[in-house]
Amino acid sequence: MTYCVGLMLNRGLVFISDTRTNSGVDNISTFRKMFTWEVPGDRSITLMTAGNLATTQSVVSLLEERSKEPAARQPGILEAKSMFQVATFVGNTLKEVIATHAEAGQRADAAFNATIILGGQVAGGEPRLFLIYPEGNFIEASFDTPYFQIGETKYGRPILVRAYNPEMTFEEAIKLLLVSFDSTIKANLSVSLPLDVHVYERDSLRTGQLFRIQQNDPYFEEISNGWGIALRDAFGQLPDFSFPDDAE
Amino acid sequence: MTYCVGLMLNRGLVFISDTRTNSGVDNISTFRKMFTWEVPGDRSITLMTAGNLATTQSVVSLLEERSKEPAARQPGILEAKSMFQVATFVGNTLKEVIATHAEAGQRADAAFNATIILGGQVAGGEPRLFLIYPEGNFIEASFDTPYFQIGETKYGRPILVRAYNPEMTFEEAIKLLLVSFDSTIKANLSVSLPLDVHVYERDSLRTGQLFRIQQNDPYFEEISNGWGIALRDAFGQLPDFSFPDDAE
Numbered sequence: 001m002t003y004c005v006g007l008m009l010n011r012g013l014v015f016i017s018d019t020r021t022n023s024g025v026d027n028i029s030t031f032r033k034m035f036t037w038e039v040p041g042d043r044s045i046t047l048m049t050a051g052n053l054a055t056t057q058s059v060v061s062l063l064e065e066r067s068k069e070p071a072a073r074q075p076g077i078l079e080a081k082s083m084f085q086v087a088t089f090v091g092n093t094l095k096e097v098i099a100t101h102a103e104a105g106q107r108a109d110a111a112f113n114a115t116i117i118l119g120g121q122v123a124g125g126e127p128r129l130f131l132i133y134p135e136g137n138f139i140e141a142s143f144d145t146p147y148f149q150i151g152e153t154k155y156g157r158p159i160l161v162r163a164y165n166p167e168m169t170f171e172e173a174i175k176l177l178l179v180s181f182d183s184t185i186k187a188n189l190s191v192s193l194p195l196d197v198h199v200y201e202r203d204s205l206r207t208g209q210l211f212r213i214q215q216n217d218p219y220f221e222e223i224s225n226g227w228g229i230a231l232r233d234a235f236g237q238l239p240d241f242s243f244p245d246d247a248e
Numbered sequence: 249m250t251y252c253v254g255l256m257l258n259r260g261l262v263f264i265s266d267t268r269t270n271s272g273v274d275n276i277s278t279f280r281k282m283f284t285w286e287v288p289g290d291r292s293i294t295l296m297t298a299g300n301l302a303t304t305q306s307v308v309s310l311l312e313e314r315s316k317e318p319a320a321r322q323p324g325i326l327e328a329k330s331m332f333q334v335a336t337f338v339g340n341t342l343k344e345v346i347a348t349h350a351e352a353g354q355r356a357d358a359a360f361n362a363t364i365i366l367g368g369q370v371a372g373g374e375p376r377l378f379l380i381y382p383e384g385n386f387i388e389a390s391f392d393t394p395y396f397q398i399g400e401t402k403y404g405r406p407i408l409v410r411a412y413n414p415e416m417t418f419e420e421a422i423k424l425l426l427v428s429f430d431s432t433i434k435a436n437l438s439v440s441l442p443l444d445v446h447v448y449e450r451d452s453l454r455t456g457q458l459f460r461i462q463q464n465d466p467y468f469e470e471i472s473n474g475w476g477i478a479l480r481d482a483f484g485q486l487p488d489f490s491f492p493d494d495a496e
Contacts, residue, residue: 154402158431162479174489183406199491211492222487230482231410238474241422241467243447244459 001190002033002151004048005177006117008129008141010166012202013119014173016181017048018151020192034196035060037067039078040206043122045086046198050150051114051134058097059114063090083128087118087138095136115150120200127202155187156180170199170209175223178213182224193220249438250281250399252296253425254365256377256389258414260450261367262421264429265296266399268440282444283308285315287326288454291370293334294446298398299362299382306345307362311338331376335366335386343384363398368448375450403435404428418447418457423471426461430472441468 004017017034031053037045047063049056067076080086094116101112118138119129129141131148141148146166149157159179168176174197184191195213213220252265265282279301285293295311297304314337315324328334342364349360366386367377377389379396389396394414397405407427416424422445432439447457461468 154435155406157435158403158406159479159483161434162476163483171489171491175486176483178489179483179486186409187402187405209491219487219489226486227482228410230485231407231479234475234478234482235407235411235424235427237478238423238427239467239470241419241426243419243457 001188002050003153003156003181003184003188003191004033004050004117004150005147005156005160005180006046006048006119006129006141007147007164007173007177008119008127008166009146009168009170009173010202011170012204012208013046013121013127013129013200014170014177015046015048015117015119015196015198015200016174016177017196018181018185018191019194019196020190021053022190025189028190030194032196034198036198036207036210037077038205038207041123042205043078043120044200044205044207045077045118045120046200047090048117048150049114050116052101052112055094055097055101055112055114056116058101059090059094059116062093062097066093081122082125083118083120083122083130086120086122087128087130087132087140090116090118091132091136091138094132094134098134117148117150121203121205123205127200152184152188152191156184159183170201174199178220178223179227182220182227186224193217195220249436250298251401251404251429251432251436251439252281252298252365252398253395253404253408253428254294254296254367254377254389255395255412255421255425256367256375256414257394257416257418257421258450259418260452260456261294261369261375261377261448262418262425263294263296263365263367263444263446263448264422264425265444266429266433266439267442267444268438269301270438273437276438278442280444282446283311284446284455284458285325286453286455289371290453291326291368292448292453292455293325293331293366293368294448295338296365296398297362298364300349300360303342303345303349303360303362304364306349307338307342307364310341310345314341329370330373331366331368331370331378334368334370335376335378335380335388338364338366339380339384339386342380342382346382365396365398369451369453371453375448400432400436400439404432407431418449422447426468426471427475430468430475434472441465443468 113134116132121127132138315326361382364380369375380386
């Protein structure tokens with residue numbers, strides 16, 4: 001499994017992905033699931049993947065190769081004129097890879113599927129955030145739905161729903177996402193540190209802060225322990241229940 | 249979908265179930281998913297169901313009918329000598345109902361499946377809590393895993409993991425479960441009030457407090473609103489993140 005979140009703020013975009021892959025519970029590895037491209041002054045693109053690792057690695061390799069083919073039929077992600085065109089290109093590549101693998105024989109439902117979060121900014125446009133489906137189509141984040149999650153999304157969702165605010169600083173947004181990751185990691189063995197983080201600052205048109213939060217990162221441990229205590233305190237502050245008939 | 253939780257405390261058992269059933273999102277109804285039986289002074293049994301409604305209603309009807317057949321081959325749930333025997337009986341009934349429906353033609357995976365939480369106490373034994381699978385086998389709660397969830401379990405799990413304590417009062421346990429239900433209801437349309445609650449007091453050997461929390465229940469609304477505020481406060485108390493290179 002996987003857990004990745006892309007978050008749209010007024011001041012830019014924040015992306016965090018985990019790095020655990022598993023095939024069953026006894027075949028666990030660490031693979032990068034976040035990929036970034038930039039043309040300084042022109043664009044910054046971030047992509048995060050969930051699903052079949054062979055599929056997502058093929059997609060990323062094809063995107064890389066095609067961005068270096070000047071004679072390609074359609075512009076690659078480094079030449080496309082807008083984030084919408086980038087999303088279309090990524091979606092088509094994803095659909096193509098899944099179709100190719102599926103043709104090869106296995107017809108298991110969803111076996112080769114993958115889902116992608118894509119975000120960034122191309123000069124002349126706004127920062128945009130997309131969720132791309134295995135069928136190659138996609139939806140875009142808006143102020144009503146300002147974040148996308150892929151992979152194991154449920155455990156970490158309640159805190160996002162409650163605490164997200166588009167005015168947040170990048171530091172607050174990272175704190176929020178680490179709480180969401182901590183809830184997920186505590187509940188699901190197949191999501192794990194290290195975490196990759198990319199913070200894209202609006203209109204910077206280059207890769208922003210890009211770093212990895214390792215196992216035993218002191219800040220992550222502080223958040224993880226602190227959140228347990230803070231939750232119990234918050235719980236303690238809620239009014240007590242009393243039985244309907246006051247008799248127990 | 250459904251959300252039900254059974255919780256084992258030192259002082260007894262607490263059960264809460266929602267009442268929403270749906271077939272698609274445009275066919276929503278309210279059905280009871282919690283069923284209780286008692287023989288005062290001898291036993292109290294509570295059962296909560298998730299899954300195919302035709303299956304779970306058949307199971308409950310069969311349990312009812314068989315508890316009135318003195319000549320039955322095996323003792324019904326009102327005669328079985330221990331909670332283990334009750335669980336075996338319920339598991340066999342569940343397996344039988346699923347097999348009967350599946351034989352009738354449709355072979356869709358899991359189409360007729362259901363899962364059951366069973367808890368209670370029979371005179372001479374301890375209070376016990378079981379999770380019964382569609383195959384008829386079951387597992388029992390222990391102090392390591394003191395609660396079972398069925399249905400849409402993920403959204404409401406983080407708070408249980410963090411705030412459960414076997415020493416809790418019944419009032420605290422209900423508060424905890426309502427927070428867990430609130431997180432689930434906020435995230436998933438297919439789980440909804442009213443909620444059925446049963447509180448079984450250890451060694452009482454009769455049905456305990458049994459009541460329904462209705463739509464617009466003032467305490468539930470207080471918990472729901474208060475929890476949003478408390479979560480944001482808790483989040484604000486966590487230490488702030490700072491970027492690794494202290495430059496942003």
